[in-house]
Amino acid sequence: MKRSHLYLAISLAVSGLFIAGCNSKQDEADAAAQQQMPPATVDVMPVQFQTVPIIKEFSGRIVAYEVADIRPQITGVIDEILYREGGMVEKGQPLYRLSGENYESSQAxxxxxxxxAxxxxxxxxxxxxxxxxxxxSRKAEFEQAIADMERMRPLVSEQAISERQYQQTETRAKTAKAAYESAIASAQQAQANIxxxxAAVATAQAQLSGSQLSVDRTTVIAPISGVTERSGLTVGALVNANQAQPLVTISKISPIYVDISQSSADLLRLKHQQMQGELQGGSARVELILEDGTPYAEPGQLLLAEAKVDQDSGAVTLRAIFNNEQYMLLPGMYVKARLLQGLINNAVLLPQSALKRTPRxxxxxxxxxxxxxxxxxxxxxxxxxxxxWIVSDGLHSGDRVVIVGGANLQPEQKVITKAYQPESNPAAPAQGQGPVAPQNQSNQGPVAAPNTNAVQEQNRQGPVAPEVNNNSAATDAN
Structure with missing residues (x-):
């Protein structure tokens, strides 16, 4: 038994040496064959530094320019609906008529x-x-009584008249005075009564105005122009002043807003690049791609960037405004927005076939x-x-980059080069074609954006949009 085990071990060892020898010979044969094969031919492109616009694509949501929830300001029953649901209404147009008998009685x-009053x-x-x-009249009587009393006073001292007659005259003067003062008080009271x-007239007129306002409010009118939604209530429904449920909602959608979320971290990174001179200012121009993939006819403009970061999402909201005369954009619709973040200096554009990704x-x-x-x-x-691809670092002037033919080759392998012809790769635009500016012209004019003649406000420090899918070209304009 031990001898058979020994024979088996010797046989396995000999077999292993034989296989190793065969593999070594095979490797030597493969190397020799490779040395005998002619060098592979690759298409190369010389590095050309340019100023390239960075255009990012991100999601946006359509928001109405103005929204008004219509609620009654009085209590009543809906007698009539005066508009077409889902249609356009103008500011001041009647929408509902409420029962107004009680308010008309109060007005009367x-x-x-x-x-x-x-x-x-x-x-x-x-x-x-x-x-x-x-x-x-009382004043005249009082003055006459005083005159009589003054006239009779010397006659008393001369005993031309009796003391009793003078006292009667004096009494008449006092009575006339009291009557005069009473007349003055009556006039003052009459003036106060006026x-x-x-004041009672003013109060009555205010109450009349209030009742008139209530009568006017039996007709509910549109406070803004826009598109109506479905009516929340029907004819015959009882409504209350300032109720929670709106009668209808009106949305003004021309012009219209698009709200965009931008990463605050990405914003800081781009601001740092601008401060260091690596990136020039962007543009306020925004382009939209609709849900069916077609571009929106008119570009919009950025209006504002909120001066705060959302604590939950870590994003800043950008708002752009668009004309919407054809009413193609509706509130709540999701779109893709393209924004020129800036112009990157000393960049190189390479076709997608030139880049590879490592496992990392x-x-x-x-x-x-x-x-x-x-x-x-x-x-x-x-x-x-x-x-x-926009390459911002890693290449040097004079480098020859392999565009086509390097997929199955290894480093240090000798190759034959030929000039890359962009026409042979329809997916990639020709180098130097399209809206990119050479570096020596970066300060001579704005860089064109996709589907536009020129990018405005090249050196303006405008808001920037978050980078979307930085490792894929699926979201970029062709």
Missing amino acids: ANQAAVQQ LANVETAKASYNNSVANIE ASAE GEAQVYIVDNEDKLQVRTVTTEGTYQGN
Whole structure:
């Protein structure tokens, strides 16, 4: 038994040596065959530094320009609906008519109260005029009594008249004086009565105005122009003043807003790039892609960027405004928005076939050195533009980047190079074509944006949009 085990071990060892020898010979044969094979041909493109617009695509939500929830301001029953549900209404247009019998009765009563108050004023004025006339009469009597008393005083000392006659005259003077003072007091009271009657008129008129306002509010009108939704209540429904449920909602949708969320971290990164001179200011121009993939006809403008960061999402909200005369954009609709974040200096545009990704997600390209051998170069990308990668770091002037033919090759492998012809790759635009500006012209004019003639406000420090899918060209404009 032991001898058989020994034979088996020797046999396995010999077999292993034989297999190893065969593998070594196979490797040597493969290497020799590779040396005998002609070098592979690759298409290369020289590095050209340019100023490239960074255009990001992100989701946006349509928001109405103005929204008004219509609620009644009085209590009543809906008698009539005066608009077409879902249609356009103008500011001031009647929407609902409510029952108004009670308010009309109150209005009539208040009108009568105003008329009565006005009559009371006239009565008070007439009384005052009588009081004034009475004052003049009493004043004349008082003055006459004083004159008689003064005339009879020396006659008493001369005993031409009796003391009793003089006292009677003096009594008449005091009585006339009291009557005169009473007439003055009556006139003052009559004047006060006029003021009171006029105040009553003002109160009655205020009550009349209130009842008139209630009658007017039996017709509910549109406070803004816009599109109506379905009516929340029907004819015959009882409504209350300031109820929670609106009768209908009106939305003004021309113009219209698009709200966009931007990462605060991305905002800081782009601001740092701008401060360091790596990135020029963006533009306030915004373009939309509708849900069916078609572009919206008119570009919009950024209005504002909120001066706060949402604590839950860590994002800043941007708001853009668009014309919407055809009413293609509706509140609540989700769209894709394209925004020129800025212009990156000293960037290189490479077709997508030039880049590879490592398992760690790093971007790499093949460079052909002076000995026509392949070298691996790690690069930094800033998204894509018109189907090309934007490379911001890792390449040098004079580098020859492999665009086509490097998929199955290895570093240090010798190759034959030929100039890359963009026409052979329809997916990638020709180098130098499209809206990119050479570096030496970056300060001579704005860089064009996709589907536009020029990007406005090139050096303006405008809001920036969050980077979307920086490692994929699926969301970029072609």
